[in-house]
Amino acid sequence: MSISRFSVLKPSTPDAIFALVGRYTLDKNPNKINLAIGAYKDEHQKPWVLPCVKQAKKIILNDPNDNHEYNPMIGIKSFTSAGAKLILGDNSSIIKNNSISSVQSIGGTGALKLGFELLKRAKPSAVYISNPTWANHVSMIPEANLPLKYYRYWDTKNLKIDFKGLLDDLWNAPNNSTFLLHACGHNPTGIDPTKEQWKEIAEVMKKKNHFPFFDCAYQGFASGNIINDSWAIRYFAEQGFEMLVSQSFSKNMGLYGERVGCLHVIYPKIQNTEKIVKLVNDHLASITRSFYSNAPSFGAKIAEKILTQPDLREQWYKDMTTMSGRISNIRKELSKRLKERGTPGQWDHFYKQIGMFSYSGLTEKQVVELNNKYSIYFTKNGRISISGLNMDNLDYFVESVDKVVRTIH
Ligand SMILES: Cc1ncc(COP(=O)(O)O)c(C=O)c1O
Structure with missing residues (x-):
């Protein structure tokens, strides 16, 4: 028997x-509730395949020219x-002037x-x-060998x-810093800046020559309206900011595992x-090649059909x-029931927040x-994934919160 070369790894x-x-799955309590994971569940707590996705899949499967190249x-x-x-x-x-480089991602x-x-x-x-933010941001930036800093948010x-x-914090950061901004449905707080606040953020960022990197993971899912949810990005673009935007179709199309x-x-x-677009496109191609060659097809074909065919859209x-x-609805009910019960604390924030x-x-x-x-079950920072609640388990949740806030301070 030899010693594995991986035995030197520090525990991750x-x-x-x-x-x-994992612990939730093993729990035998029939009243257990999972409020940890950020994936939409329907009123019966089942994953929901969107009707538009079902239709798009049919079209792809019936297309005689579809292939797996x-x-x-x-x-x-x-x-x-x-x-x-x-x-x-x-x-x-x-878009009309082709002043954009885009690359498909996982x-x-x-x-x-x-x-x-x-x-x-x-x-x-x-x-x-x-601060706070989605946990992946915290690990990904040092992994890319970029210095990680925080700005106050909550x-x-x-x-x-x-x-x-x-x-x-925007003022005090060195000029030309990069700021990662949540386009809508801020994870984990559920509170976004107002339009007026976004304007002030843009003004300071312009003065400081900061670089915006928008993370847009909830467009249309947060408020139900794609234009509202991309307002900040469109405003920054109108203001002339060069910027990065990461776009996810996991939540708004329910295509989580399709990446x-x-x-x-x-x-x-x-x-x-023209020269810059070509230069950046070439770099994006070389980056994807070094990571995984190219991103998978099926989910992107579904999203493409939904975005481009008027009936599916x-x-x-x-x-x-x-x-x-x-x-x-759940947000409103949650606030209402906690207040009706007289649970100590302020509960209006539940319906003022948006998104998952x-x-x-x-x-x-x-x-x-x-x-x-x-x-x-939810994370120790107090973040709740609202989708884990429904009209059947809401009272149990409210009663449990009520008991706990009265006894544990
Ligand atoms: C803020 C934020 N950014 C990005 C993502 C990435 O989503 P995915 O990689 O599942 O598309 C998520 C998902 O939870 C998120 O909350």
């Missing part, structure tokens, strides 16, 4: 969410172009990875992320954006656009309203108690 921290889901390194052009139009709008001058995570790699090649400055006491802290996404590099006002809008409508997640304001001790005593 397991993903907290997947660990929770390799795609170009930067992906299926008709898909990435449709993705760019979704972000910027059909009439965007940026979901939104893959798009972020490609973006960090491109930044590393071009402009290795620190990347500022919101006011723990008042359960709202710490806007003054955010602006101060569908794009990275867009947007250049509203630059010199030698209409259906998609309805499907997104179904998902965001259910989430928003809510920062509940529950403390780590309270989360642990909810888990150990009531079999309710």
Whole structure:
């Protein structure tokens, strides 16, 4: 027997969410609730295949010309172009002038990875992320050998954006820093800046010559409206910012495991656009080649059909309203029932937040108690995936929270 060369590896921290889901699966309590994972479930807690996705799959399967050939390194052009139009709008001058480079990615995570790699090649400055943020941001940036910094985002006491802290951190960061901004449905807090706040953010970023990298993982899922949810990106583009946008179709099309996404590099006002677009496209192709050659086809073909065929697109809008409508009803009911019960604390934030997640304001001790005593599973920072609640388990959740906040402080 020889010693494995991998025995030198230091233990790696397991993903907290997947660990929770593992324990949830083994839990025998019939009332158990899973509020950990960020994937939409319908009112019966079942995964939902969107009707528009079912229709798109039929079209692909019946297409006699469909095949399984390799795609170009930067992906299926008709898909990435449709993705760019979704972000910027059909009439965007940026699209008309071809001032954009787009590459297909393995979901939104893959798009972020490609973006960090491109930044590393071009402009290795620190990347500022919101505090708190989605856990993957925290691990991906050092992995790309880029310095990781935080900007303030969440006011723990008042359960709202710490806007003054955010602006101060924008001012105090060295000029030309990169700021990773959540386009909508901020994960984990569920609170986005208002339009007025976005305008102020843009103004400071312009003065400081900061570089925006938008992470857009919930367009249409957050508010049910694709235009509302891309407002900040479109505003920054109008303001002339060169920027990166990572785009995911995991949540808004429910294509989680198919890994569908794009990275867009947007250049509203630059010199030698044609030359830069070609240069960046070539780098994006070389980055994807070095990682995995090219992104998978099937999910991207589904998304392309939905984005480009008017009847499927209409259906998609309805499907997104179904998902965001259910989430928003639960939010309202949750606030209402906690308030009716007189549960100590303030609960309005549940319906003021949008998207998949809510920062509940529950403390780590309270989360642990909810888990150990009531079999309710969510992360220790108090983040709840609203989709894990429905009209059947809501009362159990509310009663459990009520008991816990009265006993554990
Ligand atoms: C903020 C944020 N960015 C990106 C993603 C990436 O999504 P995916 O890689 O599943 O497309 C997620 C998913 O949870 C997210 O919450």
